[in-house]
Amino acid sequence: MSEKDNIFAKPLGEVAGFSFDQKVVEVFPDMIQRSVPGYTTIVAMIGTLAERFAQSGSRCYDLGCSLGAATLAMRHRIPAAECEIFAVDNSEAMIQQARTILAADSGQVPVQLICDDLQNVPITNASVAVLNFTLQFIPTSERREILQKIYDGLRPGGVLILSEKVAFSDGDHQELMIDLHHAFKAANGYSALEIAQKRSALENVLIPETLHDHRERLKSVGFNSVDVWFQCFNFASLIAIK
Numbered sequence: 001m002s003e004k005d006n007i008f009a010k011p012l013g014e015v016a017g018f019s020f021d022q023k024v025v026e027v028f029p030d031m032i033q034r035s036v037p038g039y040t041t042i043v044a045m046i047g048t049l050a051e052r053f054a055q056s057g058s059r060c061y062d063l064g065c066s067l068g069a070a071t072l073a074m075r076h077r078i079p080a081a082e083c084e085i086f087a088v089d090n091s092e093a094m095i096q097q098a099r100t101i102l103a104a105d106s107g108q109v110p111v112q113l114i115c116d117d118l119q120n121v122p123i124t125n126a127s128v129a130v131l132n133f134t135l136q137f138i139p140t141s142e143r144r145e146i147l148q149k150i151y152d153g154l155r156p157g158g159v160l161i162l163s164e165k166v167a168f169s170d171g172d173h174q175e176l177m178i179d180l181h182h183a184f185k186a187a188n189g190y191s192a193l194e195i196a197q198k199r200s201a202l203e204n205v206l207i208p209e210t211l212h213d214h215r216e217r218l219k220s221v222g223f224n225s226v227d228v229w230f231q232c233f234n235f236a237s238l239i240a241i242k
């Protein structure tokens with residue numbers, strides 16, 4: 001499997017902004033598993049949701065697919081005929097490694113891996129769209145346009161699964177959730193230095209918004225039904241149905 005994440009283990013002096021480069025790719029499954037509470041459950045449930053929502057002859061999109069975890073979960077659970085998965089990521093290093101992982105997988109649903117900014121990828125004839133911890137890395141001013149494009153590309157009854165690190169408007173609650181997230185990381189073996197250096201690397205790179213803002217924007221682009229289906233501390237996943 002992947003190597004252990006020790007990217008932020010040594011004092012770095014100046015901490016550069018976080019990027020999905022080759023070093024991160026090599027440790028990514030370990031990093032995300034030890035950093036995102038509920039990640040394994042969320043990925044498995046994306047499979048269950050795809051099983052329910054994938055429509056025959058439609059497309060499923062995994063936007064910001066990294067190594068293709070959600071793609072694989074969907075691929076192994078979609079019963080609908082003639083579906084195709086489009087997995088998109090703008091990190092060349094991620095897509096290269098995803099290609100190797102997919103080549104070793106025996107799932108039957110065809111997968112197209114695309115190395116591009118998800119903003120350049122047309123979305124059409126979709127029944128499932130996944131943004132599993134991806135929108136948080138895109139400037140807030142560009143998020144509405146992406147969600148509108150997804151809404152417009154979905155068939156009626158189609159679903160968007162949106163997982164994000166979230167913020168809270170109440171300062172005390174915000175502080176508590178961040179503290180509990182750091183305790184989760186510490187329990188998974190990250191040192192105080194690793195937690196602090198990763199936190200500065202993510203500053204201005206990963207921008208969380210409140211669940212209220214996510215819900216309102218999803219409704220305002222047209223989604224009928226919007227609600228949280230998973231939350232642990234400051235990590236949440238929403239389902240939005242067209």
Ligand SMILES: Nc1ncnc2c1ncn2[C@@H]1O[C@H](C[S@+](CC[C@H]([NH3+])C(=O)[O-])CC(=O)[O-])[C@@H](O)[C@H]1O
Pocket residue numbers: 020032043063064065066067068069070088089090091094116117118119131132133134137138
């Ligand atoms: N504009 C963009 N266009 C395409 N990809 C992008 C863009 N911006 C960021 N990315 C990509 O979004 C991914 C975010 S990781 C997703 C985990 C995955 N979904 C998983 O289910 O394992 C989440 C995390 O690391 O917290 C990275 O691979 C980026 O290259």
Ligand SMILES: O=C(O)C(=O)Cc1ccccc1
Pocket residue numbers: 031032035036165198199202206
């Ligand atoms: O580690 C964190 O603090 C996170 O918010 C999650 C994460 C996981 C993997 C890459 C970037 C951020």
